[in-house]
Amino acid sequence: MSAIVNDMVIRFANVNGTGSASANSMFSKAIFRMGLPVSPKNIFPSNIQGLPTWYEVRINENGYLGRRAGIDVMVGINPQSFAKDMASVKPGGYFVYDSTKPLYEDMMREDIHFIGIPMMKISMDFFEVPRLQQLFKNIIYVGALAALLDIEMEVIKQIIEEQFEKKPKLVPPNFKALDAGYNYAKEHYDCPLNVRLERRDNVGDHILMEGNEATALGAIYGGATVAGWYPITPSTSVVKAFETHCKKLRIDPKTGKKNYAIVQAEDELAAMGMVIGATWNGARAFTSTSGPGVSLMSEFIGLAYFAEIPVVLVNVQRGGPSTGMPTRTQQPDILSSAYASHGDTKHILLFPSTPTECFEMMADCFDLADRFQTPVILMSDLDLGMNDHMTKPLKWDDNRTYDLGKVYDAEDLEKLEEYGRYLDIDNDGICYRTIPGTHPTKGSFFTRGTSRDEYARYSESGAVYVRVVNRILKKWETAKKYVPKPQMYQEEYKSKKGIIFFGTTTYAALEAMEMFEKEGIKLDAMRITAFPFNETVEDFIEQHEEIFVIEQNRDAQLRSLIINELDIIPAKLIKAVNYDGMPITAQTIMDLIMEKLSVAINN
Amino acid sequence: MTYIKPTFRHPALPKNKISFAKADYEGAISTLCAGCGHDSISGSIVQACYEMSIEPHKLAKISGIGCSSKTPTYFLSNSHGFNSVHGRMPSVTTGANMANRDLIYLGVSGDGDTASIGMGQFVHAIRRNLNMVYIVMNNGCYGLTKGQDSATADFGSVSKPGSVNQFQAIDLVGMALELNATFVARSFSGDKTQLIPLIKAAMSHPGFAFIDVISPCVTFNNNKGSTKSYDFVRDHIEATSVLDFVPQKDEITVSYEEGNSATVPLHDGSLIELRKLSPEWNPTDRYSAFVRLQKAKMKGEILTGLLYIDPESTELHDLMGTTDVPLNTLREAELCPGNATLESINQNFR
Ligand SMILES: Cc1ncc(C[n+]2csc(CCOP(=O)(O)OP(=O)(O)O)c2C)c(N)n1
Ligand code: SF4
Ligand SMILES: [Mg+2]
DSSP states (O other): OOOEESEEEEEEEEETTSSHHHHHHHHHHHHHHTTOOEEEEEEOOSSSSSSEEEEEEEEETTOOOSBOSSEEEEEEOOGGGHHHHHHTEEEEEEEEEETTSOOOGGGOOSSSEEEEEOHHHHHHHHOOSHHHHHHHHHHHHHHHHHHHHTOOHHHHHHHHHHHTTTOGGGHHHHHHHHHHHHHHHHHHSOSSOSEEOOOOOOSTTOEEEEHHHHHHHHHHHTTOOEEEEOOOTTTHHHHHHHHHHHHHHSBOTTTOOBSOEEEEOSSHHHHHHHHHHHHHTTOOEEEEEOHHHHHHHHHHHHHHHHHTOOEEEEEEEOBOSTTOBTTSOOOOOHHHHHTOSSSSOOOEEEOOOSHHHHHHHHHHHHHHHHHHTSEEEEEEEHHHHHSEEEEOOOOOOTTOOOOOOSEEOHHHHHHOSOOOTTOOTTSSSOOOEEOTTSOSSSSOOEEESSOBOTTSOBOOOHHHHHHHHHHHHHHHHHHTTTSOOOEESSSSOOOSEEEEEOTTHHHHHHHHHHHHHHTTOOOEEEEOOEESOOHHHHHHHHHOSEEEEEESSTTOHHHHHHHHHHTOOGGGEEEEEOOSSSOOBHHHHHHHHHHHHHHHHHO | OOBOOOOOOOTTSOBOTTSOBGGGGBOSBOOSOTTOHHHHHHHHHHHHHHHTTOOGGGEEEEEOSSHHHHGGGGBOTTSEEEEOOTTOHHHHHHHHHHHOTTSEEEEEEEHHHHHTTTHHHHHHHHHTTOSEEEEEEEOSEETTTTOEEOTTSOTTOBOTTSOBOOSOOOOHHHHHHHTTOSEEEEEETTOHHHHHHHHHHHHHSSSEEEEEEEOOOTTTSOSTTOTTSHHHHHHHEEESEEEEEEOTTOOOOOOOOTTTEEEEEOTTSOEEEEEESSTTOOTTOHHHHHHHHHHHHHHTOEEEEEEEEOTTOOOHHHHHTBOSSOGGGOOHHHHOOOHHHHHHHHHTTO
């Protein structure tokens, strides 16, 4: 059998809270540094210690970054899940396990290879303290894998040296554990295995980063100074990363004081209230949460919409409804975010699909929120936020300035006869606001969630109300010109059939496109990057007869949103959905669409 | 409806130190019921700000929802105001304060707004020692939704339709003390001589300054048997002290007889001059405030006045180490680290 080079899925089955995460990410980073595209996924429990947790890495030299089903190599470290882990290996695949204790014979499969490494025994031979034995066991399996898969040891060693730059004493024991694992595998098995790795030059200048980290950097570069938040998986690391970077990048050089304020709120209602108070008062502010938090914030989001206050909200989506699958990925909050709050409301949404886009779009969110004086929601998800992704390096245009939108300063007010907060002077639906503290006698107004006239005076007149809400709708039309355009994947349309997707479905969708191409099936593709939908989106839908909308939720919520907003005949949009909480795969997309295509053909 | 008052001012009207007339601190004409306690509190706020010579644009007034929360429309029309959502004034004020530490934040709430739906936000604002004045216009009922009992209605208090309250009252003042609030006071809408200096002192206090003001609802809770009616309050009111607020650099004009007098210096150089009405109480001793409050409770008195002040109070920004200039004045130069920094960040992720 010829060797399978640079194309595999490897899964680590660990116990959470045992320090495996850092060994696993070291593994991915080493492969990335060998010039190979990697795509790691954490599949973790909602628990702190003792339960099964998995880390799955797809390695593919052609750069397919979506998840792929079928496990070539399973590193089974967790006896609790042995049976299940063993069963999930592809025929012909490998099960690498800790052979300190023998496996039960009756669990063994005939059609896969078993590679026993006495990890714990080796660790106990080298280290005395039980906690260290546990930690170094992880490094031992990384060493064994280096031999089995042909990972360059120098690369791993360099990563270890970098990791312990500030604690150099820890480098030698890590090397010792790494070498021990490596040597054991070399001595006892025919290395490398049939699935193996070889250095390539296929990652360019890309970086390997989590979406939440990139989002946090977007908030810093976008000028956010205030964050109010309440912890919730999978969004917590956004504010955590914001704080970590602020401590380095946002300290006043003269005084050592903070050019930012982060308040851990008592709940998500308060977190949103803080954002609203801060932006009303002229600072850039954001909060980050997940579905349950958005539900709690709804009343406030409606206030911001109606009183026209900028808000930036990051929704790192997870499996719903209710507490749902808190540690699994989905795109289940499209409708609840688009129309959050009672009454006629709709909100600008941006859909990043890579960490690079998390960074760029997060910074854009602040400009859009200030420009349109309305909530803007960054629609990330658990897969994007909490997993490392190979992504283009982050870039900032140093000539870029913040678009603070329409704000009168003291000079403007001085020249003004009479100020009306909600006067549509430029006929684009956007009015001029003033920031408290600007002028002693001019420009003050009363912000309220009740109906009011152009001068911010309370009003119960139906005519005034209709005028105001229609003017707010005019802003929506204006916004279509400002939000990012959808991405097209063809120069010109080549088919009457098309696919629409967004966010983290992108990797799998692009891979599926190549699969369709091989089957001779032509499909045009469009990636939605924002709501409101602009003319390009309308045109794509108009120019195609049958469109598959690929989503990671049960009810095809983006499809509903498109139908509702663009008055599309529902039959034209066919749903292709996956909602089991695992990132969607190209094969799933292929299967979903093929099934429907054949129905269409047979009919 | 909002009625706009004529803006013409007679040139001979008296002015304060920054040349503003009292009328410059007023707001739109109130649409509350005639005789509502809330209107008297608005009047005291106007008077306090006028006498303190506060620049109107250096104060932001923020409220929740209720008759009480409507009042910011009726005072300080030259200040920005924010009528937010029910029970959430504290979080909006927190955010506003984070954005600009240089303004005075005047939060107005009701007993429903604070002691029920907004209890969570109220206690957390106290915990953080947010620099604000927090006034509860406490009428023991939900005025705006037509008179239901609120959580501050006293056990045994009789409502207008005649039902007797079976539940224990939440005493906001006792709670604020328990939570280590750094400024705690209670007053009565009908007692301006007490309320005005309390508001002034609260505005000078760096940190969370809480004033629970009993403010009768003439329409729904001013009946016989109600413990929040004008008559009941007047009959049962007691005070910790008679106090006067002396702004910074002003001369002390009042003099209280020795032995019972106390002076509390505030951060900004102003002073609170007190004539104590009970010997065991001391304004900077939280324990003595507890004791005095319990005593009043047992005797069926409504204890008013300054209850406690921490002259060493450190407000939230100083606890967090925020920069001295308002965050909302920072721009690209201070906020955006630039592309070169980003390049080196990228390098850590390769
Ligand atoms: C979320 C929400 N629930 C209920 C209401 C209805 N509501 C308006 S005011 C109010 C009670 C106000 O009572 P209080 O705060 O004591 O103010 P008062 O009118 O007595 O001054 C209620 C329940 C609301 N506005 N919002
Ligand atoms: S209902 Fe009561 S609280 Fe409301 S305005 Fe009338 S008197 Fe005041
Ligand atoms: Mg009330």
